Amino acid sequence: MTSEPSLTSRRKMLATSVGVIGAALAALTVWPFWRFLNPQAGSAQAQTVTIDRSQIEVGAAHFFEFRGHAAVLVQPAPGQFAAFSAVCTHLGCIVTWRAQEQIFFCPCHAGRFSPDGRVVGGPPPRPLPSYPVTVTGDQIRIG
Amino acid sequence: MGLKQRAFDWLDLRLGVRDILQQNLTHYLLPRNINVWYTLGATLLVLFSLQFITGIFLLVYYIPNTEQAFASVQRIMNDIPYGWLVRFLHATGSNVVILVLFLHMLSTLYMAAYKRPREITWIFGFLIFLVSLAMSLTGYLLPWSQLSYWATTVATESAGATPVIGEAMIHFLRGGPAVGEFTLGRFFALHVMGLPLIFALLAGGHLFCVRRIGVSRPPFGPDYLPEAPGTSFHHTDHSGGIPFFPNYVVKDLMVIAFFLTLLAAGAFFAPQLSLPPEAFEPADPFRTPPGIKPEWYFLAAYQLLRILPNEFLGLVVQGGAVAFLLFLPFIDRGPERRPGRRPLFLGLFIVGLAGFLILTVWGYLS
Ligand code: HEM
Ligand code: FES
Numbered sequence: 001m002t003s004e005p006s007l008t009s010r011r012k013m014l015a016t017s018v019g020v021i022g023a024a025l026a027a028l029t030v031w032p033f034w035r036f037l038n039p040q041a042g043s044a045q046a047q048t049v050t051i052d053r054s055q056i057e058v059g060a061a062h063f064f065e066f067r068g069h070a071a072v073l074v075q076p077a078p079g080q081f082a083a084f085s086a087v088c089t090h091l092g093c094i095v096t097w098r099a100q101e102q103i104f105f106c107p108c109h110a111g112r113f114s115p116d117g118r119v120v121g122g123p124p125p126r127p128l129p130s131y132p133v134t135v136t137g138d139q140i141r142i143g
Numbered sequence: 144m145g146l147k148q149r150a151f152d153w154l155d156l157r158l159g160v161r162d163i164l165q166q167n168l169t170h171y172l173l174p175r176n177i178n179v180w181y182t183l184g185a186t187l188l189v190l191f192s193l194q195f196i197t198g199i200f201l202l203v204y205y206i207p208n209t210e211q212a213f214a215s216v217q218r219i220m221n222d223i224p225y226g227w228l229v230r231f232l233h234a235t236g237s238n239v240v241i242l243v244l245f246l247h248m249l250s251t252l253y254m255a256a257y258k259r260p261r262e263i264t265w266i267f268g269f270l271i272f273l274v275s276l277a278m279s280l281t282g283y284l285l286p287w288s289q290l291s292y293w294a295t296t297v298a299t300e301s302a303g304a305t306p307v308i309g310e311a312m313i314h315f316l317r318g319g320p321a322v323g324e325f326t327l328g329r330f331f332a333l334h335v336m337g338l339p340l341i342f343a344l345l346a347g348g349h350l351f352c353v354r355r356i357g358v359s360r361p362p363f364g365p366d367y368l369p370e371a372p373g374t375s376f377h378h379t380d381h382s383g384g385i386p387f388f389p390n391y392v393v394k395d396l397m398v399i400a401f402f403l404t405l406l407a408a409g410a411f412f413a414p415q416l417s418l419p420p421e422a423f424e425p426a427d428p429f430r431t432p433p434g435i436k437p438e439w440y441f442l443a444a445y446q447l448l449r450i451l452p453n454e455f456l457g458l459v460v461q462g463g464a465v466a467f468l469l470f471l472p473f474i475d476r477g478p479e480r481r482p483g484r485r486p487l488f489l490g491l492f493i494v495g496l497a498g499f500l501i502l503t504v505w506g507y508l509s
Pocket of ligand 1: 216275284334
């Protein structure tokens, strides 16, 4: 009675359905908990930041938070702005701005970047990612 | 040979898994007249696991500090994705857990499963019940809402009816004269660390006893006869009984599904049963909201304190009832377990249960 083919295939069918429904329910249960642990996921992309022009002098740098990371705005020449991620592309330290030398200097392993983000020395493998900058009157918008 | 089979054989060779599974599943036999009430233990395991899991998740964002606790819970509710779900499951879950604990206790009480040789099992179980009540009481304060604050004030205040040391007891429970930051600190430590540890030890002891002694035979049916007390240890086996797997597991799953459905219904459609409007106002130590009442499972105790002429008498009656139930296996020692043949017990059971329900409803209405 047990090994009748129709019975085995019915059993298989039943086991598969239970498995599929079980997996769907498990996924449905895990999803909210996964999202709970990732509160910022997906919300970072749209964000832009506006900085007042008075906050940044010529030849200086202004650090701010952008899309969850440290970022930096520089004004190498009057009216010319550039914004970068301030996260060193080597191992993730935050770069500093050296006004005398006009370079970004990473304190961790002496990585160096030019004011337009290119690597000019040390171990960093890639340039600093740059962000679009729009100037409207006194407002500088990044992103 | 499939991969699954090979992995299983590999484990079996090293740990004798096949043997363990057989002994605990297919060769684990249960009495033929077993009933649905025996599923409540497995249900409690599932519900408690859920409390532990949702509790640990809440802990990720909860801040145990009087300045920030309320805001952190609001953030869980409003900003963290599905935070409302985790919190409603935890808060509603605590009520369902207590409900199932009551049912489990009442059914083992009615079937006199606490009698020899299961006295220790009962003691462990009753202590688990008390610890669960303490977990609820301590958890209730954590959101630092008006409800939390004043329910805890009222609950700790009742210890003050103890003569001589009453004032000192309140002071000790609260860590100061009034509910405040020290109360939150100690309740938090108890709720997330102290009590769960004690709970785990007690639950381990309870399950060990259950498995070591074997489940009792329900005292019903024409061929039930009370066991004669033996002179040496004896595991109650039920030869010719029904296998735990798959027969009883299906019944377990059915009842678990029922209570999970109840939990989901509560969390999705009636969260206000666990969290009334006062739970959404931050605690204000200078303004008591009108009509503050404890949770439903404390209502009977609360009403008893109010109707007795003297609060101390109320505490004595409550302490007496708790001690009586805790030590019941050593008070009620005859071998007879059939309720029909135990009129005194049956009478007390009905009067006690009715009294509890009446006091609860009365406490709710007044
Ligand atoms: C290790 C296990 C547990 C942990 C880590 C935990 C953690 C927490 C935390 C952080 C809160 C405050 C956040 C909130 O109110 O939503 C809380 C509240 C609460 N807990 Fe637990 N809990 C655990 C187990 C339990 C158990 C077993 C029960 C009941 C039997 C329980 C009953 C409560 C209650 C009634 C509240 C207040 C609910 C509310 O007002 O939202 N907890 N718990
Ligand atoms: S992390 Fe910046 S140079 Fe290594």
